Amino acid sequence: MSRFNLLPNNNGAYAPNTSTKVHEYSEEIAQLKGEIERLDLITQAMWNLLQEKGLTDEDLVKAITDIDNARKQKKKAMEEGEKPETVLCPNCHVPLQNNGKLADRCIYCGHEIITSPFKN
Numbered sequence: 329m330s331r332f333n334l335l336p337n338n339n340g341a342y343a344p345n346t347s348t349k350v351h352e353y354s355e356e357i358a359q360l361k362g363e364i365e366r367l368d369l370i371t372q373a374m375w376n377l378l379q380e381k382g383l384t385d386e387d388l389v390k391a392i393t394d395i396d397n398a399r400k401q402k403k404k405a406m407e408e409g410e411k412p413e414t415v416l417c418p419n420c421h422v423p424l425q426n427n428g429k430l431a432d433r434c435i436y437c438g439h440e441i442i443t444s445p446f447k448n
């Protein structure tokens with residue numbers, strides 16, 4: 329038995345599933361680390377290709393700075409009450425709901441569309 333099984337939960341009772349949760353989270357963290365390593369490798373390969381095309385580190389830093397500033401401005405505008413941009417389903421023309429995935433899926437007709445691969 330793991331020592332985590334002996335930790336009390338918020339009600340002062342003992343949580344029998346704590347070690348199971350720790351195991352699940354450990355697996356999820358390992359999967360996320362693998363995904364980060366994969367994306368890091370792809371990013372490095374893309375940057376190497378762009379350097380071969382003549383782009384410099386200064387170009388990359390400027391692009392990162394521009395994107396970061398735009399995101400900060402967008403976040404500030406949302407905090408000040410700006411509503412998110414509404415994208416209409418091209419099939420039935422109702423507003424699409426952002427589901428957090430790459431492709432938005434219309435809840436009315438089922439049409440799927442990638443509105444922006446970099447939405448957040």
Ligand SMILES: [Zn+2]
Nearest residue numbers: 417420434437
């Ligand atoms: Zn639709």
